[in-house]
Amino acid sequence: MIDRKTTLGGSMTDVKERFSSGHRACIGCGEALAVRMACKVLGDNVIIVNATGCMEIVSSQLPYTSWTVPWIHTLFENTAAVASGIEAGLKVLTRKGIRNMSGTKVVAMAGDGGTSDIGLQALSGALERGHNFLYLCFDNEAYMNTGIQRSSATPYGATTTTSPAGKKSIGQFTWKKDLPAIVSAHDIPYVATACPSYYRDLMLKVRKGMDVSGPAYIQILSPCPTGWRCPTDNAIEVGRLAVQTGMFPLYEVEGGKHKITVNFQQLKPVADYLKSQGRFRHLSEAEMNRIQERVSEEWTRLKDLSRLETRLPEAADFDIS
Numbered sequence: 001m002i003d004r005k006t007t008l009g010g011s012m013t014d015v016k017e018r019f020s021s022g023h024r025a026c027i028g029c030g031e032a033l034a035v036r037m038a039c040k041v042l043g044d045n046v047i048i049v050n051a052t053g054c055m056e057i058v059s060s061q062l063p064y065t066s067w068t069v070p071w072i073h074t075l076f077e078n079t080a081a082v083a084s085g086i087e088a089g090l091k092v093l094t095r096k097g098i099r100n101m102s103g104t105k106v107v108a109m110a111g112d113g114g115t116s117d118i119g120l121q122a123l124s125g126a127l128e129r130g131h132n133f134l135y136l137c138f139d140n141e142a143y144m145n146t147g148i149q150r151s152s153a154t155p156y157g158a159t160t161t162t163s164p165a166g167k168k169s170i171g172q173f174t175w176k177k178d179l180p181a182i183v184s185a186h187d188i189p190y191v192a193t194a195c196p197s198y199y200r201d202l203m204l205k206v207r208k209g210m211d212v213s214g215p216a217y218i219q220i221l222s223p224c225p226t227g228w229r230c231p232t233d234n235a236i237e238v239g240r241l242a243v244q245t246g247m248f249p250l251y252e253v254e255g256g257k258h259k260i261t262v263n264f265q266q267l268k269p270v271a272d273y274l275k276s277q278g279r280f281r282h283l284s285e286a287e288m289n290r291i292q293e294r295v296s297e298e299w300t301r302l303k304d305l306s307r308l309e310t311r312l313p314e315a316a317d318f319d320i321s
Contacts, residue, residue, distance in 0.1 A: 016068075018042065023066040024058040028232030030223035030239060031055060031138045034196040035109070038136060038220070041206040044069055045103055047086055051079040051110035051119065054145040055138065076110075076118040080126040083108040083133045105210055106133040112153035113143045115219075116179045127186040127215050134209040135217045137179070140224040148227045152177040155247070156294075157287055158279045160227075165282040175294065183217045184253045190216040192252035192261075197223075197239030201250055201261055208252070221248045229278025241273040246299040251306065258305035270295050 018039035025032035035055055042048075047070045050056045056073050059066040074082045083106050090101040110119055115137040123135065142160050143149040150163040150172050159171035184191045190212045194202040202220065209216035221242055223235040230238050242248040243262060247270060250262040270292045274280040283291075 030235035051114040053111040080122040
């Protein structure tokens with residue numbers, strides 16, 4: 001059971017579903033679970049701006065919808081621009097006394113393709129202008145809804161339909177774009193990473209993002225059994241391994257200060273994570289060692305950035321048993 005009382009005060013979540021059942025997500029979809037968790041924290045007084053992507057496709061076929069709050073579909077490239085326009089419009093309504101919308105929060109949702117690739121220009125502009133909205137990137141590490149094509153968030157070595165592994169190809173040959181670092185460089189109030197496998201950490205970060213005045217950004221790893229080629233009942237375990245091996249560390253940046261939110265004294269070998277998915281099954285031991293070296297270096301760098309913290313939380317702090 002979720003402990004509803006948090007250090008942030010009050011109830012972290014409730015039983016109301018704002019992303020309801022009946023959608024058409026794949027069996028075992030980690031992204032649908034992450035969206036549901038986030039929506040429990042968002043509350044009713046929100047306007048959700050949703051890019052083209054898996055969640056838009058599975059939740060909004062006329063005449064049905066899975067959304068119980070105001071929701072608008074946008075294109076891949078303009079999610080942050082539409083969110084900016086809505087946020088500006090709410091300010092005008094309030095300023096002119098037409099309707100007090102000061103308590104309404106705009107929440108943008110998009111996948112990694114619509115965020116780190118196609119939508120990056122609009123996102124950067126919105127962050128630079130300082131619009132008051134929360135941006136949630138649901139990162140399943142490829143363009144899953146259009147056929148599992150690679151994105152700039154696809155990890156090195158993964159095979160996709162546009163970066164297939166073969167005799168002369170390792171699959172994806174570039175390293176995953178560090179979008180949280182790019183967003184942090186805009187000097188916004190709050191940046192974080194999250195994963196539904198650590199649900200309390202995810203929900204606390206969504207609450208923080210909602211409470212921020214100004215832009216906030218959370219990148220949520222969303223395991224995709226279909227695209228990652230793992231059992232449909234294994235999304236939570238695969239997400240845990242991503243965090244426990246350092247492939248997707250959980251941290252936040254507040255006021256320019258980094259803090260690891262789920263810490264480990266020793267990471268598990270990345271091979272444990274890579275071997276759990278068919279998209280990496282072609283990798284040689286040498287290539288897995290190369291990935292291990294890169295992950296270890298990045299974990300050390302992240303811990304160095306977090307040294308000012310007197311105590312880093314342990315994974316046991318987020319035990320879901």
